[in-house]
Amino acid sequence: xxxxxxxxxxxxxxxxxxxxxxxxxxxxxxxxxxxxxxxxxxxxxxxxxxxxxxxxxxxxxxxxxxxxxxxxxxxxxxxxxxxxxxxxxxxxxxxxxxxxxxxxxxxxxxxxxxxxxxxxxxxxxxxxxxxxxxxxxxxxxxxxxxxxx
Amino acid sequence: xxxxxxxxxxxxxxxxxxxxxxxxxxxxxxxxxxxxxxxxxxxxxxxxxxxxxxxxxxxxxxxxxxxxxxxxxxxxxxxxxxxxxxxxxxxxxxxxxxxxxxxxxxxxxxxxxxxxxxxxxxxxxxxxxxxxxxxxxxxxxxxxxxxxx
Numbered sequence: 652x653x654x655x656x657x658x659x660x661x662x663x664x665x666x667x668x669x670x671x672x673x674x675x676x677x678x679x680x681x682x683x684x685x686x687x688x689x690x691x692x693x694x695x696x697x698x699x700x701x702x703x704x705x706x707x708x709x710x711x712x713x714x715x716x717x718x719x720x721x722x723x724x725x726x727x728x729x730x731x732x733x734x735x736x737x738x739x740x741x742x743x744x745x746x747x748x749x750x751x752x753x754x755x756x757x758x759x760x761x762x763x764x765x766x767x768x769x770x771x772x773x774x775x776x777x778x779x780x781x782x783x784x785x786x787x788x789x790x791x792x793x794x795x796x797x798x799x800x
Numbered sequence: 801x802x803x804x805x806x807x808x809x810x811x812x813x814x815x816x817x818x819x820x821x822x823x824x825x826x827x828x829x830x831x832x833x834x835x836x837x838x839x840x841x842x843x844x845x846x847x848x849x850x851x852x853x854x855x856x857x858x859x860x861x862x863x864x865x866x867x868x869x870x871x872x873x874x875x876x877x878x879x880x881x882x883x884x885x886x887x888x889x890x891x892x893x894x895x896x897x898x899x900x901x902x903x904x905x906x907x908x909x910x911x912x913x914x915x916x917x918x919x920x921x922x923x924x925x926x927x928x929x930x931x932x933x934x935x936x937x938x939x940x941x942x943x944x945x946x947x948x949x
Binding site: 699727728 | 805806807809810811813814817818836840843844847848851876877
């Protein structure tokens, strides 16, 4: 099945295209591209959020919704579950994926870490969009400690 | 499974984003956007072409390759086979899909026909890219007689 590859290839092209477009090489142009990617992710996440939960149970609690994202949504998009979900029980959740598919093809090395944000923006938006459809306003940020090897 | 929806949503966003970008409203701007979409499709098609045939038989004849595109590639991307494949046996092939997924959500009506090319450019590129990987230089164009209902 090539679906997973299709999404990854398309994502890669999209990032490359947006980077080529906002050719302003300064931080302003990059930030703009990240915003555009995040916005696309948001709208795709919203649409997926509307579609997925019909097949699952109704959600009552915030934690259930987060668990749903870590399992069902992640599997639908990346064919794997999130590796861990932690919370401080005050509205902050930390979702960890140790082999994030959109980064896994990158070579490891600190010098590539700066390139990581552009491969994360779409997915941040995707989560924010899905949460938005499920009734939660959120702020989603990503951080990369080390690249998957 | 949400993969199919994911690709469709992402494709829709990509078209919308590129249309918003090349804000030159004249035919020049639109042509540019179509070229960009076609180019993205081409590179995704190339990558898919490299990936898919490993699972299938080696191809000898042009017609075999075209059949492969109509079956395996189309299923991988759209979860359905192409409806028909015709040829004049002189190097021209006509592939027909009566319910093309990227158009099927559009309302039918002649006034929407002009909007169709932007939803076809990526897929034209995809076919051209896959053919290129499989060793065939081609020219792929699309035409829509009526929108799927």
